[in-house]
Amino acid sequence: MASVTIEAEPTSLAIDLQKTALIIIDMQRDFLEPGGFGETLGNDVSRLAVAVEPCRAVLDAARRKGLLVIHTREGHRPDLSDAPPAKVERGIPSLRIGAPGPMGRILVRGEPGHDIIPALYPAEGEPVIDKPGKGAFYQTELELMLRNRGIENLLVCGVTTEVCVNTTVREANDRGYRCIVLSDCCASYFPEFHAAGLAMIKAQGGIFGWVSSSKAVLAAID
Ligand code: TIU
Numbered sequence: 336m337a338s339v340t341i342e343a344e345p346t347s348l349a350i351d352l353q354k355t356a357l358i359i360i361d362m363q364r365d366f367l368e369p370g371g372f373g374e375t376l377g378n379d380v381s382r383l384a385v386a387v388e389p390c391r392a393v394l395d396a397a398r399r400k401g402l403l404v405i406h407t408r409e410g411h412r413p414d415l416s417d418a419p420p421a422k423v424e425r426g427i428p429s430l431r432i433g434a435p436g437p438m439g440r441i442l443v444r445g446e447p448g449h450d451i452i453p454a455l456y457p458a459e460g461e462p463v464i465d466k467p468g469k470g471a472f473y474q475t476e477l478e479l480m481l482r483n484r485g486i487e488n489l490l491v492c493g494v495t496t497e498v499c500v501n502t503t504v505r506e507a508n509d510r511g512y513r514c515i516v517l518s519d520c521c522a523s524y525f526p527e528f529h530a531a532g533l534a535m536i537k538a539q540g541g542i543f544g545w546v547s548s549s550k551a552v553l554a555a556i557d
Contacts, residue, residue: 339555343515343547344537350488350513352556356403356481359390360471360493360500362455363408364438365448367494372436372448378524383494386522387454389549390492393520394455396557403484406457407464407471409499410442410449417467417474418442469502478510488513490552491544492520497532504536504543514544517552 337352365372367383374380397404411418415433423432432442439446444465457463466475481489489512493500500521504514516536523529537546 341515341545341547341555342551343545345541346545348513348515348545350515352400352402354485355488355490356405356484356486357393357397357490357492358405358407358471358503359394359455360407360491360503361409361495362387362390362406362452362493363410363448364450364452365436365441367452368438368448370437372430372438372441373524375430375437380524382524382526383522386492386494386520387452389517389519391454393490393492393517393549393552396553397490398458400556402490402556403486404458404461405464405477405480406451406455406461407466407475407477407493407499407503408444408449408451409466409469410444410446411467413440413443413445415443469499470506471499471503472506472510481512486512488515491516494521495523495528495532496521497523497525497528501532501536501543508543515547515552516544517549518546519549 338349340347340349367380369380418432434441438448464471464475464477471477489507491514507514518533533546536543
């Protein structure tokens with residue numbers, strides 16, 4: 336067993352790397368790139384850009400160590416048949432899901448903006464989970480894939496901390512996975528939500544999981 340100890344809050348923890356996957360949540364062009372949908376909504380996308388290099392370092396290490404690497408993307412079928420009306424009807428019509436955005440139809444699979452940024456692009460053989468919701472378990476094959484590989488621990492990176500990262504961690508925690516969220520590999524358009532999103536994961540003795548960093552994980556696994 337390749338067991339390593341990861342420095343984390345509220346406690347450090349020992350994990351078996353063979354039972355550990357890296358999951359990178361929604362590092363999509365529309366959320367991160369200048370000129371994308373996120374920026375069109377008035378967000379400062381540079382707040383998300385800070386997570387790219389730390390993510391890249393952890394991704395490189397995970398690949399070197401042979402960890403299972405899973406990528407997710409939030410988005411919908413072109414006919415929006417998998418998009419709940421309550422999600423589609425929100426916001427001003429020109430900026431809704433399916434509307435033409437700066438990098439193709441907003442949150443629609445197959446459009447340029449829906450794809451993952453080049454710096455973190457999935458390698459051949461790395462599963463990409465297309466998810467209709469914020470959580471990566473909801474209506475996806477993620478749990479089956481993890482179970483088939485005997486995964487018990489998740490290193491979690493991605494955006495945004497308080498939305499898709501938090502939702503996925505809560506879903507994973509209820510399914511029995513140990514979630515270690517890497518603080519500098521996650522980001523939010525709202526710094527205060529990033530801080531709160533991490534604080535609520537590790538509060539109460541780690542109510543949803545652990546919070547660590549790229550540096551601590553690299554020190555432990557590389
Ligand atoms: N991936 C993800 O977090 N989707 C979002 O919609 N996030 C926002 O912060 N809006």
